[in-house]
Amino acid sequence: MAITKVDTREGFAIAQALEPLVDGNWLVWRIRILCVFQLCDVLEYVEGKIPRPNAETSPEDAAAWDFNDNYARWLILNNITDAQIIHTQGARTAKDMFDNLRAVHAARERRLALPLLRQLMRTRFEDGGDISAHFDRLKECRWRLNMMDDPGFQISDDFFKSIIAISLPASWDMFTWPYYIKREDADADDHRINATPQEFINILIEEHNRREAEASRSRPRRPHLKSH
Structure with a gap:
């Protein structure tokens, strides 16, 4: 397979749109940088799916591969802080560089898994509270757990509906x-069991609003006092 150099002209503007990687934002940064890799046509280099051609038998392809991989490394280095560069030392390819960053930050994120799971299981809604904000807290905990790529902390849709x-x-x-x-x-036509978590949440918010409106109508009104 012949390898051609990627067009780097649009990548400069795309890459500058990211907040750099720092301690604590790996999950969000990873989502964004993977999109950048895809838009810049270097995702397969970062994933290690395109092996480097033999420089002796295919020198032009090898040179193009080196250019593309170096471009991917530049995208990474341009989107991390100086303090993060230490984690890329010794990495010879974009894949090695990204794997190093993943190993460091994923390990840190996994240490938060148990507190997040505990928070998810213990969060309770109290009558009179903001039910939308309550569900947002649950969804954020679940999202962070599922983004850790650890099978032991994945929250399925069915399990999440039970948690809700x-x-x-x-x-x-x-x-x-x-x-x-x-x-x-x-x-057979009862589709409630097949509702997605978000559909379930929307239904609950509607029911909560209905109950709140009904309770408001049933409250006794204060007598109107005439002024003299």
Whole structure:
């Protein structure tokens, strides 16, 4: 397979749009930089999917490969702080460089897994609170756990719906259980069990607003006092 040099002209503007990698933002930075690699046509170099051609038998292809891989390394170095460069020392290719960064920061993120899982399981919604903000906290915890690429901390859709349900007061149990407990006698057209977590959340917010409106209407009104 012939290798051609990638066009680097657009990459300079794209690469400058990122916040650099620092301690603590690996998960978000990784998502963004992977998009940059793809837009700049070097993702396969970072992933190690394109082997370097033999320089003796295919010198032009090897030179093009070196150019592309060096461009990928430049994209990485241009989007990390000076303090992070130490983690790239000794890396001869873009893949080695990115793997080094992943090894350092993924290990740090995994140390946060248990506290995040504990927070996810213990977060509770209190009546009268902001239910949208409550669900946002749950979704953020789940997102951070799933982004760690550790099978031991992956939260599936079905499990997350259960977590959502148990985070609500017991008064919600009869409403929520059809969305996460499968029944053999369920109607064929009952799509509640197949709702996505976000669909489930939207339904819960609507139900919460309905209950709040109903409670407001049922509250006794204060008598109007006439002024003399």
